[in-house]
Amino acid sequence: MTSLPLPAHHPALAATDPELAALVGAEERLQADTLRLIPSENYVSQAVLEASGTVLQNKYSEGYPGRRYYEGQRHIDQVELLAIGRAKALFGVDHANVQPYSGSPANLAVYLAFAQPGDTVMGMALPMGGHLTHGWGVSATGTWFRGVQYGVRRDTGLIDFDEVRDLALKERPKVIFCGGTALPRTIDFAAFAEIAREAGAVLVADVAHIAGLIAGGAHPSPVPHADVISTTTHKTLRGPRGAMLMCREEHAKAIDKAVFPGLQGGPHNQTTAAIAVALHEASRPSFRDYAHAVVANARALAEALLARGFDLVSGGTDNHLILMDLTSKDVPGKVAAKALDRAGVVVNYNTVPYDPRKPFDPSGIRIGTPSLTSRGLGTQHMTAVADWIDRGVGAARDGDEDALLTIRAEVADLMAAHPAPGIPA
């Protein structure tokens, strides 16, 4: 039995399963006390948390609103229709499917809709900033399909559209994915659409990282350029862990059929409800302010890091994310990430384009500003954040554990002044 304190605000959980409740409480404290810089993470609102924990999860609802395989759907249908209607309105799309369990199943459903096993598919290589499900070799998408991969230029860190076009016209993929997990720059959806049209491919914009920025008008929209838009709901969009597929009407049937019955069974209704709440929150004017603040913070942080001599892939950022190459600092990414974690600054180690090191021990770290912006930190705080990263990386190199503990105390002070949404003080 753990000796961690029990969270008083989860009384039933604490009474039934104190061991588990204590772990939840400890995680709450960790999320409250640390500076969370992993760019794919965020804090959901109390409203989203409450929707996720409702009795909606007691219900099976295979099918779609009005066409279910189980009775008793009068309220569940309304929940799903709310989520669908809000997604359509927020992103300006004809059709939305809110049932994918997460981003990887959502992308698999796209392949199921538009490709046959063995077909050629194209996406950005994982070590260049793409995603496993964009046709990378170790993923089912790279073994069941023939994945061809584009990257970024070594000299600029930017996508070379001549290279993408040449590859697409040579390989004639059925599906082209744009978007990724470590792309600090604006995605040119129009340029990808032109190439996909020329190559006769379906263009999928995977906007998981930037969906909240798009919703808040802080990144250009893939509408009307992409045939299909795939997104998770839990990153910059600040919803529960889930996903959505959006498309033009012409692809609606194929997408729906691929998600259910093609790939999934019953939707997670409690997640659908929480997605509906998040979409409602993202439609409010304050969310536009949030999205623009995320980008302003990332830009300010990038400037402060450059001023401290850090190498940033592509030289900076246009969005919420910064990819740092630590080679010139003489610290491997993993060593830096683990030291920063001990200092209360939570990042992830990451490959950088053309990384000479292995993915499990790469040269870089990946950081971003969605979570700290959700706590109300602004550009005036980014000098301190850059300073902690700088001192933390230096301490990692020098093996200075005391310096890490000093940073941890400073971080905890600032975090205490900026309560985390959804976490009681």
Ligand code: DSN
């Ligand atoms: N794991 C996500 C990320 O961290 O970017 C992508 O799926």
